[in-house]
Amino acid sequence: MFYIIDILGTIAFAISGVLVALNKRMDAFGILIIAFVTAVGGGTLRDVLIGETPVSWMKDMNYAYLIFGSTVFAVIFRDKIDYLRKSLFLFDTIGIGLYTVLGIEKGISADLHPVICIFLGTMSACFGGVIRDILCNEIPVIFRKEVYATACILGGITYFTVSQLPLITNFVFVISGLVVIIVRLVAVRFKISLPSLYKD
């Protein structure tokens, strides 16, 4: 079950990378690299910072195959991918829910403080997109427009709140992942965003 979600999240992240790279008129290699870093960048940064190396996608070939397949698919069907936009958004949202909770649990097993664990979870979910935007010479979109990281942080707080209650572990996992997903869906549906704090 978790594995299927992981697959869907990886596909959604890779395709989002392809779309940005196509827009920047990159060549086939550039597109593949951008798809790759978007899909695995957040988890890689997390693994490097806590010292868990070689990083995880080097030890499980399924990521490489999956990203390669998604990239080829997205390039071939790039004109029709608009029809998939809703599904992709849903995969992506489910993906960040999962990645947030997986990141938190990596932090816990490295004996880190809850605040740092929430940071790691958020980083796992969001920094693939940040690295994608840096490589494409853009200010990272999550720093400006979307309630993306905020959803992850709220999910992380939920995780540590709920894990105080006498519940089974899987339930904690599911409920905090769902908080991430629901916050993001509600925010996008009702066009809620963080204030920019900038004054003219």
Add this chain to the structure above:
Amino acid sequence: MFYIIDILGTIAFAISGVLVALNKRMDAFGILIIAFVTAVGGGTLRDVLIGETPVSWMKDMNYAYLIFGSTVFAVIFRDKIDYLRKSLFLFDTIGIGLYTVLGIEKGISADLHPVICIFLGTMSACFGGVIRDILCNEIPVIFRKEVYATACILGGITYFTVSQLPLITNFVFVISGLVVIIVRLVAVRFKISLPSLYKD
């Protein structure tokens, strides 16, 4: 004593991140992340390169609290922060003096060559700002305008020169930190900068 300097440096770095992020019209999350990477980015890169993981701010929560507090403070008082510009500049300068020497000593304890230690010290002091500028889609300011890194390098050379003399360790620490601070203050006061080497 060192701890107070560390606190002042972290505050100054975090606030400098907030000011840049506000200028780029980032949202609250973006501002917090930029403040964070500006404050801890240099030390994080140093720790990752020498393999000291989990990186230090993950093991001492005070950094996270301090950066969060400074960010909230800087956002609330952003209109009045001009009055603090001189104090901030001083904190920042003291901060890079400290970070340079701390970085050098980390390199020494990892048995690295003095030149590499000076590099690590300079990186600890300067690369938070470099990562901040990359995330904000700017050419890093220290590559273009300021005698910032040069001050760190001179402090580092002082460190290894002075440590040849029969002095107590603390004195080496203080004198090389002071070289960083004085070089930077003098350079800014008299508008000294490195030549750009570019010919029209």
Add this chain to the structure above:
Amino acid sequence: MFYIIDILGTIAFAISGVLVALNKRMDAFGILIIAFVTAVGGGTLRDVLIGETPVSWMKDMNYAYLIFGSTVFAVIFRDKIDYLRKSLFLFDTIGIGLYTVLGIEKGISADLHPVICIFLGTMSACFGGVIRDILCNEIPVIFRKEVYATACILGGITYFTVSQLPLITNFVFVISGLVVIIVRLVAVRFKISLPSLYKD
């Protein structure tokens, strides 16, 4: 023999960094840093991702001296460097051939899958230039224009194909390095590039 190639490659990479940094009107420190990251960035990223720290240039001072010397040379003779453009291009091409194979062998000794090893080799050869372009606020040139990474990937595939045959190891090393070099030379000579996949 390998050592001489490594020296030529490091010089070529460092000088390519100097030329980009001069164009961006950086000061002396900025130029040196850009030369440094261009020369060692790819190998550093590779070492960090597989957890081989402290990274290699910290343990062998020759890299630092070589890069410093090349930078001083390139800055002094920057007006005349056009005469060297062909030699530099050749050094650079030989360099990526070597770095690709060295990266692959590092991956093999870390017990990684062939596909990941090819990825590591390509990263060793190409990501110095990627980091250089990010620091200079450009979209990395290898994502857009050149058959640079493709040459590395083809060399990597050759490595694993040839190593199935009953040959001595050195021969595998040389033949796959030569594939990288020849593919790049042929592609540049006949102006072959990957399609951009972008439709107007």
